[in-house]
Amino acid sequence: MTNLLEINNLSVDFPSRRGQVSAVNKVSLAVAKGEVLGLVGESGAGKSTVGNSVINLLEPPGIISGGEIIFDGTRIDQLSNEEMRKLRGTKIGTIFQDPQTSLNPLMTIGKQLSETLIETLKISGASAREKSIELLDSVGIPDPEPRLNAYPHQFSGGMRQRVVIALALAGDPDLIIADEPTTALDVSIQKQILDLMKSLCKQRNLGVIIVTHDIGVIAEIADRVAVMYNGQLVEQGEVTQVLQKPKHDYTKSLISAVPSGDQKLHRFTVVDYIDGSTEKVTLENVSDHWLSRNKPSNTHDIAVSVKNLSIEFSIRKALFRKNRISLKAVDDVSIEIKTGESFGLVGESGSGKSTLARLIAGLYTPKSGDINIFGHNVLQKTEKIKTSLIRRKMQMIFQDPYSSLNSRMTVEDIVSEPIRFHRSTRNQSETAVVVRDLISFVGMPSTSLRKYPHEFSGGQRQRISIARALASRPEILICDEPTSALDVSVQANILNLLKDLQEELSLTMLFISHDLPVIRQMCDRVAVMQNGRICEIAETDTLFDHPNHEYSKHLLGLMPRMDLFRL
Template sequence: MLTVENLTVQFPGRFGTFTAIEDVSLTIERGEIHGLVGESGAGKSTIGAAIIGLLQPPGFVSNGSIHLGDTDLLILGDDEAHQTRGKRISMIFQDPQTSLNPLMTIEDQLIETIQTHEDISTEDARSRAISLLEETGIENASQRIKAYPHQFSGGMRQRVVIALALCTNPELIIADEPTTALDVAVQSQVLDLIRGLANTRGIGFLLITHDIGVIAQTCQNVTVLRGGQVMEHGPTQQVLNAPEHPYTQSLMAAVPRLDVKLDRFLVPDTEEGVETAPIGRSAEDAERWLRSGDEMLGQGLSMEGVTVKFTGARDSLFRKPEVFVALDDVSMTIRPGTVMGLVGESGSGKSTMAKVLTGLVQPTAGTLKLNDSTLPLARQRGRKDPSRRVIQMVFQDPYSSLNSRHRIGDILAEPLWLYGLENDRAKRRDLAAAMLDLVGLSADAINRYPHQFSGGQRQRIAVARSLLARPRVLICDEPTSALDVSIQAQVLNLLKDLQARFSLTILFISHNLAVVRQMSDDITVLKSGKVVEAGPSEAFFNDPQADYSQELLSLTPNYVGQKGVASQTLVTEV
């Protein structure tokens, strides 16, 4: 159905021409799900953009061919390309929130897409739109179709995006990281939907992802990219279980394992010098400064009987507003110098717990304690309150959490002056440079801006900034979910090293259970704002007690004994 032969994509620039894709070939049959995997910058999304005709200028295809059936996609005129894009080829993007128009109802968006490509009445288009929503698993579609995107959960929004992609009965759908932002339960539902569409409709899928477990669970064939070139391709089980190329072998070895806890991840050489750089004198200065505080870095943290209620908008003068219970009498204890893993599906209350701990949300009831000291709640914490300093966060998206207008040196120095840890400007700059060295980056990075770094490097900067507040507890909220396998392994190794060196107390929030097993000493499982299981991490993974815990493990793509187990045996072989 789709044939890509010797594809080369180049981007001309002031300092020469950058070759993003070089001599790439692949084929996709009807009903086939073809996986495209590789680290950030490998060229995965560029291939998808070239196929659908959405290459960003000044990028262009300098060599090769792309055929959809008998149609040469590279010689189409603008009008023909526009008709092909959407009607014969559709795309599913990573973030459904930004793929949907927030000002239009789901009904209007589906009808508009259908009528753009077909001469059909509004009523007939509406009937088809409802059928598509039902096919993608949305209940009460005839009523829900009138809702706006923000009124759906993340998984439901992704189903709407898939329904939009199906509006014109396409032959090929390009799915670019369609499950990265979803928890394991919703991810499993979306992948089941994709497999069902491939089987029942014969749609071909190009599935772009950095999640090896998703590839193992879903794809018949896989192509491994690095630096815009094909390293290896073939049947999924063959490539994952017996990789031939050294890069594929190292990539597979970096996949977090769910069947056993390892001391360290094996890391492909993707960020030169980062993983093996020795600790220099500057890093030793940062370490001495961290240890010179009045209190030890890692302290115990507990919450007792915490309840959080959110009051909705009043829809009638005579009716009480609805009250949503985000956390219901939640208690949790993080032992000093240990890592607590916090897991649960979207909407379970994980991020709300983090906001309560950091003073961003006022709980309705309950208390917080750092060791034996009671922490003030949100309303009692001013901006410069000392209690704000002792709990710091590392967020999911380091690009959003770092001020794009400030240089790295200013970003890192901010907590030093904000909390009065260092009043001398020159010393603040020296400490910032030393902390960069400690997290594996060159000290000269202080003069650059966030956009000049890769995703993994930005996350290292975010960790450095958190440490410069001399925290007692570090909250990591999905710190690696947006990173590819190799960069994820590097950041997790960094957190492991820092935790062991400074006995940090960490709350590690993630929907990736394999990552949680590698990082955590204890684990707490949330569902609908309640704790359903808590205890030592290894006990949880070896013998989960709650039915919900067992369900979460069974839905994880590379869970031993379940679907997608291929990615487990290959790590041992490597």
């Protein structure tokens, strides 16, 4: 079997003022027709750069500084822009990560398809229309003809990714490069898209390179896998061999860091291969610290109690009531979170889990229902002072560590702001000591206090968010997908930190995630949400081993096949 694409000793450099940054260093890969190659690695490993060099669309100022790329027997890394453009679409198709942004929002699907077909296949408008319908049908879009006139925003995320795949296939390419094609999608839709890609690969005898950080995706779809770390290829081989008997230390620790949905472990396994990833967190004497002082002895067994809570968002405004459309984001939900427990909330995007968390945190006002925190009804209009005192005991950690920190404040200002606002220290020098302690509790050096958020990586920023939340001395912590924007290795560290803090400070935690293995490791009890309603509330082990509700079973069935890569 001859190789469709061969990459030999490829190096890519990004020249900058401070010297060259080598993003890819002497990487050699090969893909044959009908084969799916998984390219896996954490963020910054250079895996997307490899994909972009093949189609010669490197982000400036990146340049290919060495090696060769051979496609179908001809060398393509030295082609002119115009020759390369003719290759793109007709020989090599590309699929990008986010279907929300990959399509032109102002152009109908049909227009984008036929435009691509006319350009790549040199056919007439009428036959392009026919071919468009055929393509949409082949990627599993039902009733394609009327949908040609639809705009991208009229499709759901999964359907949009199908349209993107149809566009990538329009020029009948031999090779598909898919850069994180399912990262922005829900698990159930992820599986459909991966199945579709797999079957298209076999039907059309395509070579596929799938770039991803998610080992679950690799296990699902790839025939062979290449592992990248820090711009270098550390291991390459058959998928079963690499996942079950990894040779390189990095691969080993990467695989073991993937949280398991099968059994509950005390701590998450960290990727100890990466330097500095095992920042030791010392949580000694926390019980004597400022953090634990001033704590009212809480006699309430129930920290948060929510009864018949509902909220609606209007999707379409109109003059007349009958024309208005609203969405019940949270629909008659009742839950109770016991003091000191970790309560998990799981569901697909749009299930209302984040909305529920925001309702409890007081960021939205519900349409109906009651919220009691430590026995105090926080929705009542009287006793506002008491309500705000109670609210202070609750803090939130958001999903995106990039947008949840003010980029114009230093870390010290960010962490000390709640302390100064609540006047919870005696004087400024005590504030300074407390802030330094908080930042060391979350495993950051005290030198970081004078820096600004952009100087930190995603995981470090999430640590700062945690320190900021702790500065209000909370008793309840709401974590809204705190690690879903992070790499596996970083995720393990953050989750371990949260676990330790919870134990030491006996925090109550509401933990929201779409990631079932993470939920299994973190939570005592779990509620499953679908379409704004709670399907099932159960002890974590009970839910995972014997789910009752049909939807819970369905969700559990979508978990990546862990058995394939347990050591």
